[in-house]
Amino acid sequence: MNILKSLTFEPALGWVAGGLLSGLLLLLAIALVIHGLRKGRDTDADRWALARRTAMVLILALMVLTPSTVSRTTNKAVNATDVFIAVDVTGSMAVKDAGYGAQDGISRLEAAKAAVRGLVDTYPDASFSALSFGASASVDLPLTPDVRAVDNWARGLATEPTSRSSGSSLDAPLDRLTLALKQTKDQHPNDRILLYLISDGEQTGRDERRSFSVLREGLDEAFILGTGSAKGGPVPLTSDVGGSGAGGWVTDPQTGQPGISAMDPDTLKAMADEMSGHYQALAKGVTVREGATASVSKRYRVTTVDQVRRHVTPLVWPLALVELVLILVEAGQWVRTSRRLL
Structure with missing residues (x-):
């Protein structure tokens, strides 16, 4: 029957x-x-x-x-989330004018590290890929669900040596990100892809910054996290063996005085707008678990959907x-x- x-x-x-x-x-x-x-x-x-x-x-x-x-x-389909994290490691990220959560007066890079650890907790069961950029960019961690690898990568981040610095270029990670996002989209077409870029927004390179709009097609959400303060601070010299405090400050060639680096929120907001994304400033009392990230992260969790x-x-x-x-x-x-x- x-x-x-x-x-x-x-x-x-x-x-x-x-x-x-x-x-x-x-x-x-x-x-x-x-x-x-x-x-x-x-x-x-x-x-x-x-x-x-x-x-x-x-x-x-x-x-x-x-x-x-x-x-x-009835089939069960798993919707996975892939989070790409790009961290600025130029010399200005060593300036100690940043805050994160209960911490204050820490370096911008330390605030970025704390933000990375917060992102790992915010997106449970997600896969992460990590990229650092300064004079050039490199994919330090391919897409992996191993959160310990992400944490170890964040702990090992250091600003690039002053001797290798040639000015800050915020578009340095563009080519690497474009390729990585395309490969992920081809291999996992059903995944949701998110990007978190952490920087102070300082652009001191000679060339004009390229637009981040080229990344829009490969992303479901984009976030620009700003670290540092508008007041700014002197940039410490960084030795080739890693770490700041090599002795003295980076000087301004025009004045001969220690150069002052300040966060540029306008540039960071423009980068977020180019990707139709969100901008959030990190400061004392603020973490990635608040603001736009808090509301969006609830939508991008690993979910199981019944498909008939x-x-x-x-x-x-x-x-x-x-x-x-x-x-x-x-x-x-x-x-x-x-x-x-x-």
Whole structure:
């Protein structure tokens, strides 16, 4: 009874062509019946032959309509979240004018590290990829669900040595991010992709900053986290062996005095707007668990969704079997009639 309830017609040729062909076969069956009844005794075909041939045509008409059974299955689809984190490690990130949560007077990079640890807690079960950028950019951590690897990466972050610094270029990570986002989109088309870029917004490079709008297509959400203060502070010299405090400050070549680096919120907001994203300033009493991140993170969790799929199975073989039997009977009758006529 369940099979009968699930029976339907799904013409293999489509409803237009299949319906037209089936209609022509139905007209042929009616013509056979009318012809047989009109001829009566004037033909050698008895009523059994007429019924058999009519049944053959009607079965063909049904086969063209492709009787099928419909079944439904429920699949569980997992929607995963991939979080890309890009951290500015230029020399200005060593300035101690930043705050995060209960901390104050810490370096901008220390605030960035605390923000990374907060992001790991904010997105449980997500996968993370980490990138650092200064004079150049590098993907330090490919996409991984290992949160300990992300934490170890954050702990090991250090500002680039002053001797290698050639000015801050905020668009340094663009090429790396574009490639990484495209690869992720190709390999995991159903994943949600988020970007967090942490910087002080200082652009001191000679070239004009490129637009971040090229990343918009590959992202579901984008966040720019600003660290530092508008007042700013002197930039400490950084040694080649890592760490600040190598002795003295980075001097302004025009004045010969220690240069002052300040956070540029306008540039950071512009970067966020280019990606249709969100801007949030990190400061004392503020963490990534608040503001735009807090509301968005609830939507981008690993979720399981039930997807109902409809499966159509053609059920033509029983009709084909009956058709074959009728054809064999018709062929047998034809051979017997032919021998009798001889």
